[in-house]
Amino acid sequence: MRTGISTLGILTALLLVGACFDPTRPCSTNTDCENGGTCDPGTKTCVAAGNPNDKTAPVFSIVVTPPPSRQDTTKLTEFDPGSPDAGRGAFRRDESVVVTVTSSDPDVDASSVKLLVHGVAANPGTAVEVQLGSCGATNPAASNPFCREGTVELAPLPFEAFRAVMPLEVSGSDLSDNVGRADAGLNVTRWKWRYAAGAPIYTTPAIADDGTIVFGTSDGGSGALYALLADGSEKWAPVALEPIKASPTLGTADGGQQLTYVGTAGANGRLVAIDVRDGSLSSVCPTSGGYGGPIVGTPALVKSGPQSFEGALGVANGAKMVNIRPTASAADGICLVSDVTITQAYPSSVVAQVSDAFVGTAEGAVRAYKVLSGNWVANTTWGGGLGYSPVGNAPVQLSFLASAVVGTTSLRGVFSLEQDTGVLQGSSPDGGVEADPGGVIVFGGEYLFGGGIAPSPALYSSPLSLGTAARIPISEALVGTPVAGLGGLAYFATAGGSLESRSSASTHNWSGFLGGGESFAGSPTIGCGPQGSASGVLFVGSTSGNLFAVIVDSAGLDPSSPWPKYQHDLRNTGNPATPIQSCP
Known part of the structure; x- marks a missing residue:
């Protein structure tokens, strides 16, 4: 009997062994596995289905592919010094990142694994799931029992910061329903590059049709004109000139040629035309010497003469009004010059359309000019026969809007003059502002401008009807002009070295400090990002001599604004007839 029982026990044990799942059984499909097991496509072995003895959650690892190589020279750096590890491990806002999820557990249920990426915002919304696929053969982690990879597109994610960490989160289970989790982060920055020109930059960069970025420098006694490509490299060697405080003005591209017009701020100012293709000199006014006064206000793009010669119109302080026309013949006059006694203060400008031009003066007046008999003369139908309208001191x-000349000055804040007569239509806020304000743009259906170097820095927003203005305190003074970007976002650079984004005058979006010793007197502009991208690139120069390229969530200027930036458009033409360029 005892022997029979022992035999029965052995038979029972053998039957139980036969019924158990063999986790090392090779397989091609699920039918090769017994008792509900499944075939793992990676290891080609059977995996237990719901093993009640398995209580261990799978352990996941997240591996982030390093950023691409960056340039880092004394002249040009793509590393953001404000990011962790001085930006060596930081990704740019417009880049994509390959992320790998691995586990050494052989029974991970691949269909359960999810990789989520979270935006950075006060209300970031729902996390975005990253589509995962099998790891490629070149992935160093491909030999792991479980390996999946996916690409995180950074640009579409909310990012209300200049630099921050975007959280990554992975979760998944094994075939016994044990859930494992892991998290990591991506260092992300808006910094694209910084170019060291070595002398103060007061100018607003102009952007040519081919994407060339043109700006000038001034160190007091001399200056130079620069042209950079989109990656921050020099297109041609800087052209040495006198100091440059007036921003460059770009003409219309014609057969591949596009001229930039530059006024110099030496004691004897000149107006020069330089070919953007190679930096060669096209024309200069006067051909020798200078005009006896600096050109500190940015010229406007104009057409004059019987053949509508394109050129630029600027003011040599206290001496001459100069219209340079490189395509005119000597007989027609390459340099049209008239005597004036007016002066301009940096960063004022000339604005113009068709045969009308207007000059904001240092003395607090707006002067009007017209083309008469081929030359620019005072428009005496303006200002009650005076040719000017006093708006302050x-x-x-x-x-320059459709039917009005709009400006800023401390006595009035923002003001509007009727275009044909110069009659004051209104101003806001009542009593003006404390200091010399920055330039004005139209943003969100309102006027927006900075309060200048005031004891209490502020941003001002006024309805277009010039009703009650809102005064919004800001942390650092704004002396330049804001820029309105596509997507309802405004940006401005402060005297304290920060760049700020707002979704309305009173709604702060993000801000970023660009470095110790930085200060911005000039105004930013926004060019296009990569083709098809939802992002753009903001360019702004500092008084310490650096030009910054920053990735923003606006693919160019706001085309719905009649005046979205300093001097209206990417080419700084100061002419409302110039189209606002859209990004491809």
Whole structure:
């Protein structure tokens, strides 16, 4: 009997062994596995289905592919010094990142594994799931029992920061329903590059049709004109000139040629035309010497003469009004010059359209000019026969809308003059502002401008009807002009070295400090990002001599704004007839 029982026990044990799952059984499909097991496509072995003895959750690892190589020279750096590890491990806002999820557990249920990436915002919304696929043969982690990879596109994710960590989160289970989790982060920055020109930059960069970025420098006694490519490299060697405080103005591209017009701020100012293709000199006014006064206000793009010669119109302080026309013949006049006694203060400008031009003066007036008999003369139908309208007693900055000349000055804040007569239509806020304000743009259906170097820095927003203005305190003074970007976002650079983004005048979006010792007197502009991208690139120069390229969530300027930036458009033409360029 005892022997029989022992035999029965052995038979029972053998039957139980036969019924157990063999986790090392090779397989091609699920039918090769017994008792509900499944065939793992990676290891080609059977995996237990719901093993009640398995209580261990799978352990996941997240591996982030390093950023691409960056340039880092004394002249040009793509590393953001404000990011962790001085930016060596930081990704740019417009880049994509390959992320790998691995596990050494052989029974991970691949269909359960999810990789989520979270945006950075006060209300970031729902996390985005990253589509995962099998790891490629070149992936160093491909030999792991479980390996999946996916690409994180950074640009579409909310990112209300200049630099921050975007959280990554992975979760998944094994075939016994044990859930494992892991998290990591991506260092992300808006910094694209910084170019060291070595001398203060007061100018607003102009962007040519081919994407060339043109700007000037001034170290007091001399200056130079620069042209950079989109990656921050020099297109041609800087052209040595006198100091440059007036921003470059770009003409219309014609057969591949596009001229940039530059006024110099030496004691004897000149107006020069330089070919953007190679930096060669096209024309200079005067051909020798200078005009007896600096050109500190940015010229406007104009056409004059019987053949509508394109050129630029600028003011040599206290001496001459100069219209350079490189395509005119000597007989027609390459340099049209008239005597003036007016002066401009940096960063004022000339604005113009068709045969009308307007100048904001240092003395607090707006002067009007017209083309008469081929030359620019005072428009005496303006200002009650005076040819000018007094609006204050301090420097004036201008913009030019469809039926009005709009500007800023301390006595009035923002003001509007009727285009045909110069009659004051209104101003806001009542009593003006404390200091010389920055230039004005139209943003969100309102006027927006900075309060200048005031004891209490502020941003001002006024309805277009010039009703009650809102005064919004800001942390650092704004002396330049904001820029309105596509997507309802405005940006401005402060005297304290910060760049700020707002979704309305009173709604702060993000801000970023660009470095110790930095200060911005000039105004930013926004060019296009990569083709098809939802992002753009903001360019702004500092008084310490650096030009910054920063990735923003606006693919160019706001085309719905009649005046979205300093001097209206990417080419700084100061002419409202110039189209606002859209990004491809």
